[in-house]
Amino acid sequence: MRPMAVETRPRVPMKPGLFTVPDDPREPPKFLGSKCSACGEHYFPRRAICARPDCLSESTVDVEMGPRGTLYSYTFVHLPLFGSTNLEHMDGYGVGQVDLSEGPRVQVPLAGKQGDFRIGQTLQAELDTLREDGGRDIVIIRFRPVEGAQ
């Protein structure tokens, strides 16, 4: 049997400015965030002014965060994923809150079934195709449990 040719369509984010889309599909995406130059707090998504009431500095710098995080909480939604034509999403999808090592907590879909998730487990970010649009894949960011990681 001959190996199937791997079709790689250009990937574009559903909404720009939230995560990277690496040229190499094997490379995980990262979250686009900000770091406060004054107090060091990290934020997702990007912001111009630090949100801490005791800081409010107007000096923030762009940073990339992830791709790993720790699962804070999870659920499994028994409905198709909104905006998706991907068959994988028709029977439902996981959702989690994930703490990035830089500090911010993000709320994103999870890859896998309900039984795959445990609070405290390590996950890695990946891109997930929602649908095809004009020869391009429309992608969102999600997390997948890392096998064997604590």
Next chain:
Amino acid sequence: MKEVAVLGVGMYRFGMWADVTNATMAREAGMMAVRDAGLSFGDVQAAYVGHIFAQVMSGVRVMKEFGLTGIPIQRIENASATGSAAFREACLAVASGRHDVVMVLGFDKMTAMIQQSTQGTAPENMEDTILPAAFFALWATRRMHERGMKPEHLARIAAKNFNNGALNPMSQRQADKPVTVEKVLGARMVAWPLTTMMSCPIGDGAACAIVGRADLAKKLRPDRPVVRVTASTLQSEKYAPGHLFIGPVVGPARMSVDSSKEVYEEAGVGPEDLDLVQVHDAFAIEELEYYELLGLCKPGEAEKCIERGDFELGGRVPVSTDGGLIARGHPGGPTGLAQIWETTLQLRGEAGKRQVENARIGMCHMMGGGSVCVIHLLQRD
């Protein structure tokens, strides 16, 4: 500051009313409230309109149903807390001495909003991949992990609210026989562990309150007790690590704690003085968390109190006496005003089969996504 009272209340029952317009629901709820106050619309000096799924001009346009009297009209929006936020502005307008009689009118057709929503393909739909049900399910999973909560606790809350709703003619969901924990657990799963019966329904409806100077209340209706608004707060979030900036977000938990402390202080009462409480129970896990955050029980004791029936009618402090968002319904704009309707009737002793005996102080607590927390305390003389 002038003392403020609820002069009148009205409701258009929440439900799936495909053939009824916002204008009709709003007019009926509004005229019911005006008549309940012993007034006519010509006595209303200002109006605050709570409407979420709004076209431009929808506040002033719907108010034309009552007659064009030239009064100031403002539309207010604060997600689920829209009606509560509008109520607060009306109370402040009376307290400041600016107006003596103010109408607060909430209406929405959530069924129409859902039909009009896009297929989820626009960039702004990015956040729609996380449903409110999923967000609150994450609270539930965390609570099970930290406190050993079981889905049965959530089912007990939902069953209570369904059974309270069956005693309220204005409740959207009307169970024809007592709802059991098993029935709630066996309903369709939305976002584990939340079933459809642990979640509020979509619906349409309207609700209205007339607020005014407290001294007018006794003159207008000497036949019944005066229901005063003794405290009001609206807080937005204070940043804390772990804050979520994207998604349907309600919280952080701290906001309900801080807001309730503020109203207790303002009214000079404590949680032990409350006779009944309405909360933002869009999902049963919320009601459970609010028991603790509002001080109705100690942190970590909600499960034990649920098992004891503390928050049921006849219990220590009944919560969601009208069925709550889960049974009475949650169309959006009018929801917070339905809480005012219920609390006012309870404090007057007019709540029929669900009457809390000798009720004197009631709390109305709403959360609005984004997020804000709005709390009012109502007290009868």
